[in-house]
Amino acid sequence: MEPGGQFELSGAPLDNLHQTCREVNGHLAQVKSVGDTLDVGFLGMGFHPTARRDQIPIMPKARYDIMRAYMPKKGNLGLDMMLRTCTVQVNLDFGSEADMVQKFRIALALQPLATALFASSPFLEGKPSGFLSWRSQIWTDTDPDRTGMLPFVFEDGFGFERYVDYALDVPMYFIERDGVMLDVSGLSFRDFMKGALPGHPGLFPSLKDWEDHLTTIFPEVRLKTFLEMRGADGGPWARLCALPALWVGLLYDGAAQAAAWDLVKDWRFDEMRALRDAAPKWGLSAPVPGNRTLRELGQDVLMIARQGLAARNILNDADESEAVFLNILQQMVDDNRTLADQMLADYHGHWHGDANRAFDEYLY
Template sequence: MSNPGEGDLTPIDGLSQLAGYFEAGCKPAEKFRIGTEHEKFGFRRDDLTPPPYEPGGIRAMLEGIGADGWSPILDKGQPIGLTRDGASVSLEPAGQFELSGGLCRTLHETKAELDAHLAEVRAVAEPLGLGFAPLGFHPLATQAEMPWMPKGRYGIMRRYMPKVGTRGLDMMTRTCTVQVNLDFASETDMVRKLRVSLALQSFATALFANSPFYEGKPNGALSNRALVWTDTDKARSGIPAVVFEEGFGFERFSDFALDVPMYFVYRDGHYIDTAGAAFRDFMAGKLPGLEGQYPTMGDFADHLTTIFTDVRLKRFLEMRGADAGSPAMMGAFSAFWVGLLYDDAALTAAEDLVRGLTAADLMVTRAAVPTQGLDAPWRQGKLRDLLKPLLAIADSGLAARGLTNADGADERIHLDPLRAIAEGGPTQAEHWLSRFKGAWGGDVRPIFAEAAI
């Protein structure tokens, strides 16, 4: 989740201004970039327990990494993040360590950035006796065993979440994801990409499923992270039907956002609890407790960070449907979406595959994916039926980009882990279940060593 910031202090004068916020993200295709975000669970190597903020835990990690040219981000004087050269390190509520990467032109650059970050994390973690494992849901710890980070917005969310769903605190403390952030050229381009990516997000959830364990045992899910999201907060998550309505665009999304319940207003370094109130009331000067005060564009940008739809619209599009996974799979996640969305012919082919589906249709698949994975229903068949056609489209999209690394290989190499699955190999979740039933002898603890970065 985002680090705090006061943001743009420009007053808001109406819906068209909010639409203009998104429109400002439009850029020509030659300036499209790739931004990745990936999270991982920390664990003490001696007993596998989650490390606290301090002592000898997450704060020490931030301070150790920060010594290499990063600037600290503070919340009431305590480090809760880092920033450097357009990238940032932030903390999820239970100390899940997140890199929000810089803007990369190629997938090769994205891989190099990830490799460098993981090396940095390992170098600092080892003398602290810590390890980090990117998994979609914590395989061992109970919710009560997870620590809480000293980040103001998390205290507000912690109080509010149990009022709107049964799994919100699990989402905050026991899940990790990988995201890729991608650009759009125009409002029309945004709509095409948002509709396709929302329609296919459940496919990505199934393909990248990596969380089959709950408190030390299988519980029938392949993605416990995705299962958590089915009852976290339906007012701000899932697949918003408005996206598929005729006339959808920046202004319609802005109007949708005004009715998503707020969490907070950030003023003078402090979070003011406004959980459950509508941003629309804030614009009218009727926000309870802040009557007569009006929002700024920075407040609107902060509010957008609290909308947790499967694909989130900001000044770019965030793909949010996948479990954190191995470095190769995290690279494949970015490659999959870049291949589908950054080439017009590929995007058109993907549109053909999802044509005619409604938000209600997609929610049926979404509900089945956490437990059924690639065998979840899709039209008259299963999601698995999409594997080879979608990978072929993504492959063609990356080939059209023609961007090679130092060895002359183009970006298609980053799809290799997905080709193995398409040829009958296991997903990450299926691999771990096989290990649990076989070599691990019913003990989930070896996953930490085998999944560690």
């Protein structure tokens, strides 16, 4: 359970997208079955469409209490991130440090495309927010010490050690000792490693402390023992399998990975940052380096991803390759219409300005 009651499945490492989709479908079927008996529903959107922050019940967890106290010190929307947003993430492994570096760079540069393709959070407290992904916009005013695009990833010499240096300088939230969560928010992990943590002299970190600390870092792509794609809104059942298909298609085939890198390798970092800032508001219309739009880039990216999945040639029982999961994204790009665009059209159309209708149409 996430801070505002968001319900998370931490999926198992699996071999292919057919397995991943079966796992997600099985999980959601169980959730729906249990929810039906309790008269509880689960909504597939990136941000709660109607509730105010003070209407969200807070999950009783010491970690969340510490974060809630610290978040307002570092930005205006951190509590909204905790309580009212919902994302779907994809975790991808890598074969070497060099493979990690290239995958990280491609994924970070193209994360705004995922934000646009999966935008499903256009409402704030029952009204249009002015953004297609209000969830993504929230991250721009959450905590600059632990969020964002990470320019050093594109610098010469980037690798595991450079990411560790970055993570060491991200202020801590908490440490756990004997089942008790200790508030060390804002303190330095480097001091912790020296046994000089203020208020806890002589206390040294364990490997679990480091693993816990890495979970409190929230860039657009996060490195742990795998790469975590963090740019997409939560979404309806039919779209959940498309997100891993996009990234696996781009990054799990050598030719596709090289082609994806060719698309972004000449981008300047300031252009990438501008694209990240534009994607939540403009979606597929956001401008891309080279006088193009995200929609036009999306056509190229989906072609590469489809070729990458076809090359894997992993078929389901109907002899369909993993590329079948990209069809819904292809339709969206062809129509130049994200789910958020559709939601807004419905809001101004047959919903008659009532964002509560989202609970009818987008429940799992």
